[in-house]
Amino acid sequence: MAGDLEFMMGKYAARIPGDRCYATNHMWLKTAGNRYRVGFTAYSVRLLQDVYFLNWSIDADSQVRAKQEIGEVESSKAVSSLYAPYDGRVTSFNEKLLNDPSMINTDGYESGWLYEFETSAELLSPAAYVDLVAAGWEKTQQVIKGQMNE
Amino acid sequence: MAGKLTVVIAQSPGKNPVKRQLEESLAAALLFEPGIEVSLVPHLYDLTPDHTGMLFLKSVRGDMVVLSWLFPRAARWIMDRSGVKGQAGVSLLKPAAEEDDEDEENDHGDESAADAESRPDALGAWEVPNRKVYCIDLRDKADVEVYLEEIRRIAREGSVQTVDLMGWIQGSPAPEQLQRYLNPRVSSGAEVAPSTSGNGDGNGAGNSIADEPTRRRWYPVIDYSRCTNCMECIDFCLFGVYGVDAGERILVEQQDNCKKGCPACSRVCPENAIIFPEHKTPAIAGSETGTAAGLKIDLSKLFGAPTAIEQAVLERDQELVADGREAVGMAVGIPKRRDHAPQTRDALDDLMDGLDDLAL
Numbered sequence: 001m002a003g004d005l006e007f008m009m010g011k012y013a014a015r016i017p018g019d020r021c022y023a024t025n026h027m028w029l030k031t032a033g034n035r036y037r038v039g040f041t042a043y044s045v046r047l048l049q050d051v052y053f054l055n056w057s058i059d060a061d062s063q064v065r066a067k068q069e070i071g072e073v074e075s076s077k078a079v080s081s082l083y084a085p086y087d088g089r090v091t092s093f094n095e096k097l098l099n100d101p102s103m104i105n106t107d108g109y110e111s112g113w114l115y116e117f118e119t120s121a122e123l124l125s126p127a128a129y130v131d132l133v134a135a136g137w138e139k140t141q142q143v144i145k146g147q148m149n150e
Numbered sequence: 151m152a153g154k155l156t157v158v159i160a161q162s163p164g165k166n167p168v169k170r171q172l173e174e175s176l177a178a179a180l181l182f183e184p185g186i187e188v189s190l191v192p193h194l195y196d197l198t199p200d201h202t203g204m205l206f207l208k209s210v211r212g213d214m215v216v217l218s219w220l221f222p223r224a225a226r227w228i229m230d231r232s233g234v235k236g237q238a239g240v241s242l243l244k245p246a247a248e249e250d251d252e253d254e255e256n257d258h259g260d261e262s263a264a265d266a267e268s269r270p271d272a273l274g275a276w277e278v279p280n281r282k283v284y285c286i287d288l289r290d291k292a293d294v295e296v297y298l299e300e301i302r303r304i305a306r307e308g309s310v311q312t313v314d315l316m317g318w319i320q321g322s323p324a325p326e327q328l329q330r331y332l333n334p335r336v337s338s339g340a341e342v343a344p345s346t347s348g349n350g351d352g353n354g355a356g357n358s359i360a361d362e363p364t365r366r367r368w369y370p371v372i373d374y375s376r377c378t379n380c381m382e383c384i385d386f387c388l389f390g391v392y393g394v395d396a397g398e399r400i401l402v403e404q405q406d407n408c409k410k411g412c413p414a415c416s417r418v419c420p421e422n423a424i425i426f427p428e429h430k431t432p433a434i435a436g437s438e439t440g441t442a443a444g445l446k447i448d449l450s451k452l453f454g455a456p457t458a459i460e461q462a463v464l465e466r467d468q469e470l471v472a473d474g475r476e477a478v479g480m481a482v483g484i485p486k487r488r489d490h491a492p493q494t495r496d497a498l499d500d501l502m503d504g505l506d507d508l509a510l
Contacts, residue, residue, distance in 0.1 A: 047449055077447060078448065083456070
């Protein structure tokens with residue numbers, strides 16, 4: 001799509017669509033009515049690889065603070081807690097993913113969305129997100145290699 | 151032959167039927183094991199120092215196996231704090247996940263490291279009697295037989311050691327000394343805790359020790375094999391939980407001042423020595439390694455995880471506000487040595503601290 005950006009993770013091109021905003025914790029936020037739909041960016045998904053399991057530790061319609069733990073994800077390569085990107089309210093979850101999270105891998109920018117979120121925080125533009133990813137890429141690779149070698 | 155091996159089953163705090171079933175099957179099976187005396191106590195973590203369950207544990211003088219729904223480190227140091235001390239016996243039981251993932255050699259390497267009280271500048275336990283306490287996590291396996299096998303193995307290990315020890319002291323003890331040595335139980339133990347052996351109807355395992363009610367508690371447990379007495383916990387906690395003993399050693403002085411659910415001091419501890427046995431994060435609850443997920447990478451940082459200090463400050467502020475006090479954020483008790491390698495203390499530091507103490 002026109003206006004999309006790319007970030008090269010080695011030989012893999014992570015697509016960063018131009019039609020939405022981003023958060024520093026590698027989530028996209030796309031306007032849906034008066035709230036946002038939130039999902040993993042292609043960068044996140046590439047690091048996770050196949051998602052096996054998704055679990056939310058808060059109920060739908062919960063007020064959250066930035067960096068509050070809200071759930072966890074397990075994939076073929078990683079296990080991780082998930083955190084709220086900003087202060088706001090998680091209004092609902094994508095129920096379809098709870099039984100079968102594979103849409104995160106196959107259609108992560110559309111039907112693989114994670115939850116709906118209300119926030120008044122200032123979000124990152126696609127270009128700002130690409131800059132952020134580029135700035136952190138060396139370190140991310142080191143972290144991953146470091147953990148793998150432990 | 152050695153004296154009887156005491157096996158204590160510490161029950162799970164809830165009424166989970168699966169857990170109860172395992173406890174009861176195990177207790178029933180152990181009643182028929184020769185050389186073993188089995189008792190039940192309530193959830194270890196909830197026992198106050200004067201609960202009959204803890205008094206019973208204190209009264210046991212010989213080797214002891216304690217099975218609980220806790221990480222072995224947590225169980226060991228909960229008991230240590232209440233005066234139930236002993237050398238850490240090494241159980242060969244491992245969590246199922248670990249056994250699948252790791253090769254044998256690795257496993258054993260970990261054990262000996264854990265057993266050797268690995269940190270050179272740690273306080274270590276003190277006044278440890280010459281007997282072994284084996285802590286086993288009942289979450290490791292679902293099969294009663296596996297635990298029975300391990301308890302039998304420990305019983306054999308105990309009797310072998312006794313023979314060695316007798317050879318080593320090369321004494322010729324008087325009959326009553328020998329008797330005391332072989333049956334190290336003190337009589338008061340039998341009074342507070344009627345033994346279940348000889349009560350072979352299988353239902354006798356649920357004896358009076360487990361019946362005294364407990365309430366749910368929440369407090370930090372210090373692992374002195376890791377604690378270096380750096381005092382960062384006492385600086386950080388604003389609720390008066392920590393204190394020092396006559397020897398200036400850090401201790402959890404007012405357990406019940408602690409705020410339920412708050413693990414903040416554990417996060418600021420540079421040695422990961424503070425255990426909250428009921429916390430959902432294994433590293434805080436006292437797991438040996440910290441990651442339950444084996445070889446997978448952890449992307450939490452990438453997805454916005456707060457640093458340990460940020461998290462601790464959030465948690466502390468929450469509790470302060472709940473108490474009607476002002477949130478203090480990063481203004482109070484933030485560790486200064488945080489960015490350095492854990493073992494930065496050296497002789498000079500000790501000297502400087504010594505001088506500070508003199509000035510006081």
